[in-house]
Amino acid sequence: xxxxxxxxxxxxxxxxxxxxxxxxxxxxxxxxxxxxxxxxxxxxxxxxxxxxxxxxxxxxxxxxxxxxxxxxxxxxxxxxxxxxxxxxxxxxxxxxxxxxxxxxxxxxxxxxxxxxxxxxxxxxxxxx
Numbered sequence: 001x002x003x004x005x006x007x008x009x010x011x012x013x014x015x016x017x018x019x020x021x022x023x024x025x026x027x028x029x030x031x032x033x034x035x036x037x038x039x040x041x042x043x044x045x046x047x048x049x050x051x052x053x054x055x056x057x058x059x060x061x062x063x064x065x066x067x068x069x070x071x072x073x074x075x076x077x078x079x080x081x082x083x084x085x086x087x088x089x090x091x092x093x094x095x096x097x098x099x100x101x102x103x104x105x106x107x108x109x110x111x112x113x114x115x116x117x118x119x120x121x122x123x124x125x126x127x128x
Contacts, residue, residue, distance in 0.1 A: 033054075100117075
C-alpha cells in the first residue's frame, strides 16, 4: 500500500505542468541581484549585461525583451517571474521592473542606466 501511494505521488508530480513547479520568488531574487550588480558596474557594457540578466529572469525565454545572447541565471527556476506569478498586482510590479530594466539597457548614459537599474531593484525589493 505504501509503495503504491509513493508511486502515485511521484507519478503525479511528473504530470504537473512546469508552472506548478516554477519558483517565481527565486526568479525575482535573481532579477534583483542582477539589477543591483548593474548599479555597481563600472562601464555601460557591464550595466547592460546585468540588466539583460535581470530582464531574462523577469520575462523568461518567451517574454518581451528576453535576450538569448545573455545568460539566463534563472533558467532552472521556471519560465520567468512574470509568467510564473499568479497575483495581478505582483505581475504589474514585475512588468514595471522589466520596463525599467529595458530602459536601462537602451540608455547610452551610464548614470541614467544605473538609475534605471536602481529603480528596478527598488520595485523588486518588496518581493524578495
